[in-house]
Amino acid sequence: MGLGIALRDSKLKRRLFGQLFPSYLVIVLISLMISTWYATKELKHLHINQAESDLKARAVLIGNQMNGYFLSENFKAIDKLCKELGKKVSMRITILLPSGKVIGDSEENPALMNNHKKRPEIITALTGNTGNSIRYSHTLQKDMMYVAIPIIENNKIIGIGRTAIPLVYVDKVLKVIYFKIMIEGLIIALIATFLSFFMAKRISKPLEELEDGVERFTKGDLKYRLPVPNARETSSLAIAMNEMAAQLDNKLTQIKKLENIRQDFIANVSHELKTPITSIKGYAETLIDGAIHNKEDAQKFVNIILNHADRLNNIIEDLLSLSSLDQESEYEQLSVENSSIKDILTSAIQLCTVKAQSKNIELELSCSANIQALVNPSLMEQAVVNLVDNAIKYSSPASKVLIQGMQEGNEAVIKVIDFGCGIPEAHLPRIFERFYRVDKARSRKLGGTGLGLAIVKHISQIHKGHTTVYSTVGAGSVFSIYLPSNQITN
Ligand SMILES: Nc1ncnc2c1ncn2[C@@H]1O[C@H](COP(=O)(O)OP(=O)(O)OP(=O)(O)O)[C@@H](O)[C@H]1O
Ligand SMILES: [Mg+2]
Incomplete structure (x- = not known):
């Protein structure tokens, strides 16, 4: 019942799968988000860098082309x-004098444009380096990316070449890439969700x-066997549980068997x-x-009553001796001594x-x-008496019964051999059971209850020995008691 409650309680808790799956999913999605970000x-950094070096390369090419016009101061040709070029390469091109005055522009009339000396990219270019800047253009009214390079002749800056593209171009390309990455x-997130699901299932299912x-x-189905999972920890758990169930099952079967024997025994005793x-x-x-x-009748009947009373007495004595043997073997109180067989x-x-002489x-x-x-x-004497008593009982008059003692290896053996009626093979496995008789009517007539051999077996067992029987119908029987003994004989 305790286990039942524990199991029911555990139902209230979240299933393992319900804990594993969300954890996996969160881990996977967070790492996906971080790596995407x-x-x-x-990528954005790389793309802007590339756009800038692209602009720079063009600015250098254009500056080189303008060189001749600078020398001849043909500013009209420069503007043209x-x-x-601006139309061809779809970018804004501006050419300036070192003073910051605009002398050529792909989009505007240079005469209308103010001095560009203060523009950050121009300031850098005037120091002889490449100037970059991303800012809002008031002329074109949009965010632009600018690159400016100095045009140099005889180690002297004679002008500035500037190229620019609207930032939306860069953004547009990036947006396409972002979209692809998002898809x-x-x-990937979808695949990860499926994988997480199956991984969580794989762990939680066993x-x-x-x-x-x-x-x-717990419901009593002890014949059931748990499937053994692959992982070592869970598989050894399953194996151990299966073993436990098998043992419980055996014990239960044993208890049921004992219960049957007990019921049979009570029925037999009563009978x-x-x-x-x-x-x-x-x-x-x-x-x-x-x-x-x-x-005359009175005498005869009282004698019969006396006989039956004796029989009752015998049965009860046998039963008492069996139950006292049970107790002795249970508490191992048997007092033994080294005895001569x-x-x-x-x-x-x-x-x-x-009894022998009477037959x-x-x-x-x-x-x-x-x-x-x-x-x-x-006790051992009682066991031998029981065997000899049977041998006499089940032999025909004027025959012989052999009683032998011998050493066989490290066992002392007692054999009682008769040449009587014998026992059919089918009965042999059961004759040591309490109340078991081959021929009930015959045995009862001979005064047998079927407890004699049960007592023999019991006495042998509490001496850590065992009994055997060989028998041939019509020829006779051999009953043996084997006892542990370390006696060396010659
Ligand atoms: N030597 C034997 N020859 C033939 N049958 C035997 C022999 N010994 C035992 N049996 C058979 O085994 C049965 C059981 O023997 P067991 O000694 O337990 O009972 P019993 O002799 O009938 O009664 P009890 O010994 O209690 O007086 C007997 O009823 C008999 O059928
Ligand atoms: Mg007997």
Whole structure:
């Protein structure tokens, strides 16, 4: 539930994509704007420089052409040439004397023009350098770009040549370029937007998938597996989560299985207890109804009641011993000692002798005295008794049961071998389960509840050992208990 709330809370927060995409976009657009602004500025600078050097080159050419007229002081010819050239090259051309008096101009009558001595480009040209100026022209009533150069003869400034173009020309060209840059910028911005979108999606999508998957986990879908993304951090997260889900799933399946076993167990116990109780009740009622007055019947029925009471007692003892084994294995309180296997087998055989004799079955022991294992002797004895008891129970009269102890590698092995009815292979995997019997009717008649082998298995397990069974129908069975032992035998 805690996780559920956390997930719901996170829904209120902004999705990762919603944070990544705008950030990417802002970064890209700001860098685009800055670079465009810088490029435009540089371009304008470059363009103006170029326009100026263009003007200067023409001014120098024109000055050279005027040289001859200056010498002959043919100012009329100069003015005429200015007007002709000005039309051809579509720029304003002005020629002045060093005094600042205009003697030729492509646009105006020089006689009507005032002295230009104070114009900044002329002042610079008079020092022998190239003069530049961008300013408003009162003559033409527009912003102009001017370049003035000195016309020199014999190291003496004999005049000034000036060329000019309206600034709108420069601006016009720049505007066209600006427009192109703007269009290109827009296209780039559009592409950047798409790229940002996909980049943000690429990063956020695997995380969103993880989030969705985890939500499926919390809803109990533990069979689901998260897709593993490419990035190391997220992929190891997904792998870890998948492992966690798999483990949880296993645990859950185990718990369900245990729950089933528990329910089966309760049903079995109830059934096993109910059978003798029903009989006891039945015979007791028969006695009350009058049978008690017939001495012979009374004796017979009370004996039957006693038998069933014994059986109940046996079942309950078995159940108690199983549950105490459970507890011992759980808390590892088992008290063990280095015991002689031969001693254990001998006392187990003693406990079964009466039963064996009643069926005329011979119990044959073979075990060397030096075989030892760390065991709880009375528990191990109980396990062997259970095996020998079965061997006697499921053998025909006048046969043999072999009880053997031996060392196999670093294990002590106890084998109980009979030549009885055997067990069909299909039943073998289950006979160690509680209450499991191959032939229910037959076993019950023989007084079996199906707890004997479960106890054997349990006792072996809490000694860190295991059990095996080999059996052939009609030929007999071999039950073995393997126990860890470091005894060296020769
Ligand atoms: N030596 C054997 N030969 C043939 N069948 C056997 C042998 N040992 C066990 N079985 C089969 O395995 C089943 C389970 O044995 P287990 O000892 O657990 O129960 P049980 O002998 O029927 O009852 P309990 O031992 O509780 O009195 C038996 O019912 C029987 O069918
Ligand atoms: Mg048994």
